[in-house]
Amino acid sequence: MGKENMTDSPVPNTPFPAHIGIIMDGNGRWAQKRRLKRTDGHLEGLKTARRIVEAANRLGLRYLTLYVFSTENWKRAESEVNFILSLVKRYLVAELDHYRTDRLRVRYAGDMDRLPRDIASEINKACDDTKDYDGMQVVLALNYGGRDEIVRAVNRMLGQSGDGDSKKSLPSVSEDMISAYLDNPDIPDPDFIIRTAGEFRTSNFLLWEGAYSEYYISDLFWPDWTEEDLKNAITDYGKRERRFGAVSK
Numbered sequence: 001m002g003k004e005n006m007t008d009s010p011v012p013n014t015p016f017p018a019h020i021g022i023i024m025d026g027n028g029r030w031a032q033k034r035r036l037k038r039t040d041g042h043l044e045g046l047k048t049a050r051r052i053v054e055a056a057n058r059l060g061l062r063y064l065t066l067y068v069f070s071t072e073n074w075k076r077a078e079s080e081v082n083f084i085l086s087l088v089k090r091y092l093v094a095e096l097d098h099y100r101t102d103r104l105r106v107r108y109a110g111d112m113d114r115l116p117r118d119i120a121s122e123i124n125k126a127c128d129d130t131k132d133y134d135g136m137q138v139v140l141a142l143n144y145g146g147r148d149e150i151v152r153a154v155n156r157m158l159g160q161s162g163d164g165d166s167k168k169s170l171p172s173v174s175e176d177m178i179s180a181y182l183d184n185p186d187i188p189d190p191d192f193i194i195r196t197a198g199e200f201r202t203s204n205f206l207l208w209e210g211a212y213s214e215y216y217i218s219d220l221f222w223p224d225w226t227e228e229d230l231k232n233a234i235t236d237y238g239k240r241e242r243r244f245g246a247v248s249k
């Protein structure tokens, strides 16, 4: 469903983002507030992710990147890490039917090499099973770090330069060249990045792609987020003036 066909636009006739990234923060604090385990917060966070994917698709969004697990999240307790990874697997298996019905395409961003093999193969399977779908694309950023993505992009580029004597033969590097070697070069940069749980930081999310993204910070913990909150955020985006470094008209 394209933007032009939207029947449910929160702000008719105002700019609508093509790509939204979400830093889903606050699962732990949500659980703590209720004297529950941190893992209960992640479980509730998963339900919210489902809810927001459906809502974003209904609104006609084209790309949604969810920051599921960062390259720094390995520093957490092993049991919590394992729980989050098992949720990802559960999510992919359980949602595949829904993805099929709504023709949603699953994409991946991050370094797959450090993921447990079963998770990596579930992600590859979901990406492969949905690769021809033309609906919203859901990018799962998992073992993802913005700096790590740039380093991997540059290494890929050096790898492609070929002949052993790469120092001599490598041309000067342009922004477009680096963009071309990122994890999903065909996906447009995020217009809008939402972060929940009130923190004002990027936490290594889409550092390159988010250079000109509009940011929106919500005080709510991620498990409390609803379709209404997504609509309010998009309404706010519609009022922003994006100048990309130029001056106002």
Ligand code: FPP
Residues within 6 Å of the ligand: 024, 025, 026, 027, 028, 029, 030, 042, 043, 045, 046, 049, 066, 067, 068, 069, 070, 073, 084, 087, 088, 091, 197
């Ligand atoms: C941040 O909350 C959340 C995470 C690191 C995990 C996010 C994972 C999910 C929402 C579930 C999986 C989702 C999908 C789509 C497969 P936090 O633990 O840092 O919260 P805190 O800052 O309050 O401790």
